[in-house]
Amino acid sequence: MKSLTKHLTFNLPERMAFLNITSQVVDLVAESGIQEGLCLVNAMHITASVFINDDEPGLHEDYKQWLEKLAPFDPSPKRYRHNRTGEDNGDAHHKRQIMGREVVVAITNGRLDFGPWEQIFYGEFDGRRPKRVLVKLLGE
Amino acid sequence: MKSLTKHLTFNLPERMAFLNITSQVVDLVAESGIQEGLCLVNAMHITASVFINDDEPGLHEDYKQWLEKLAPFDPSPKRYRHNRTGEDNGDAHHKRQIMGREVVVAITNGRLDFGPWEQIFYGEFDGRRPKRVLVKLLGE
Amino acid sequence: MKSLTKHLTFNLPERMAFLNITSQVVDLVAESGIQEGLCLVNAMHITASVFINDDEPGLHEDYKQWLEKLAPFDPSPKRYRHNRTGEDNGDAHHKRQIMGREVVVAITNGRLDFGPWEQIFYGEFDGRRPKRVLVKLLGE
Numbered sequence: 001m002k003s004l005t006k007h008l009t010f011n012l013p014e015r016m017a018f019l020n021i022t023s024q025v026v027d028l029v030a031e032s033g034i035q036e037g038l039c040l041v042n043a044m045h046i047t048a049s050v051f052i053n054d055d056e057p058g059l060h061e062d063y064k065q066w067l068e069k070l071a072p073f074d075p076s077p078k079r080y081r082h083n084r085t086g087e088d089n090g091d092a093h094h095k096r097q098i099m100g101r102e103v104v105v106a107i108t109n110g111r112l113d114f115g116p117w118e119q120i121f122y123g124e125f126d127g128r129r130p131k132r133v134l135v136k137l138l139g140e
Numbered sequence: 141m142k143s144l145t146k147h148l149t150f151n152l153p154e155r156m157a158f159l160n161i162t163s164q165v166v167d168l169v170a171e172s173g174i175q176e177g178l179c180l181v182n183a184m185h186i187t188a189s190v191f192i193n194d195d196e197p198g199l200h201e202d203y204k205q206w207l208e209k210l211a212p213f214d215p216s217p218k219r220y221r222h223n224r225t226g227e228d229n230g231d232a233h234h235k236r237q238i239m240g241r242e243v244v245v246a247i248t249n250g251r252l253d254f255g256p257w258e259q260i261f262y263g264e265f266d267g268r269r270p271k272r273v274l275v276k277l278l279g280e
Numbered sequence: 281m282k283s284l285t286k287h288l289t290f291n292l293p294e295r296m297a298f299l300n301i302t303s304q305v306v307d308l309v310a311e312s313g314i315q316e317g318l319c320l321v322n323a324m325h326i327t328a329s330v331f332i333n334d335d336e337p338g339l340h341e342d343y344k345q346w347l348e349k350l351a352p353f354d355p356s357p358k359r360y361r362h363n364r365t366g367e368d369n370g371d372a373h374h375k376r377q378i379m380g381r382e383v384v385v386a387i388t389n390g391r392l393d394f395g396p397w398e399q400i401f402y403g404e405f406d407g408r409r410p411k412r413v414l415v416k417l418l419g420e
Binding site: 178191194196198199201206238240246248254256257279 | 283323364377412
Binding site: 051063098104139140 | 141143145178180182183184185186210211220221222223224225230233234236237238240241242244272274276278
């Protein structure tokens, strides 16, 4: 069995943003030498997501508006009790639950076994500081 | 280590529908000969889901109404910027995020290690064309 | 390849509640002797979740209010067709889809490879009876 572990760091200047990290994961699959296996990619922070969808800027704007409607940013302690702790990111913990923490992708014949439009994104909901993403590859 | 990879194709006549694909996954687990391992099942399209829940038609109707409320179908480019690209499926990219892309199921003693009501569904949100689901089995 | 399978049982007195089960998963990772691998933790019931977020009581109250708004408890068969079956837990099947069924966590150097605040929770949406969570560890 082979495995490879990598912690990537991202520091996005916006509070909410999506970053295509597919090429970095593709490089790690090649580096691992794994032909058949599984690739886990997860946010290591609880106000961020890793998800798979389309690399289309209009869609990303749609996601932002939609998430803002489902869980509006509100630093006051009235809407989110979490913000009574001195934090202002209660909304980010909710947005992350909608978009998910992680993806698991198959590795087949040494490559990510992807459909035509699948791309891996880091989803940031409380940015402006360095945050980490874990890539774990396992297989043979 | 053993592995098995299978790409299933579904072509659902409705825009939105749920299809129980458990028996096809069960057959692949048997075919793999894996006794202890993991089974990944994921949509390969970004307007579709794979999820686990109950095979109860009333619940599926509830899900459809609920998803339609959370992310209504609207082919116009006004609600979804994504539809400015000429697509009409902006809603489907949102519904898929609620229902998820994939499931990972344990294989124990050569079988899917399921609770009493767990069934695997393909969730289609932009149907009427062939779309693929990946099943990847890994273990020993 | 090593593997370990454990079925945990929880019986929460509330209809909706979140329970930190991290220490039980940590113990199983140690018991498995796995140094590099993957850890799957999933609800075996379709009205419950396993998710990773912050162990902060205010946030958990926020989640409960938010989920209640997104999918209100309503035992009548009017809001949820699922409740026409005699069940009263249609809402729980929806809440579980928001919070997710499972998490997959990397095992690195014999430990859960976690970010600073990541904790694993059992999410109950239709409690007051024993329900199970599966922990499956795979690696070397």
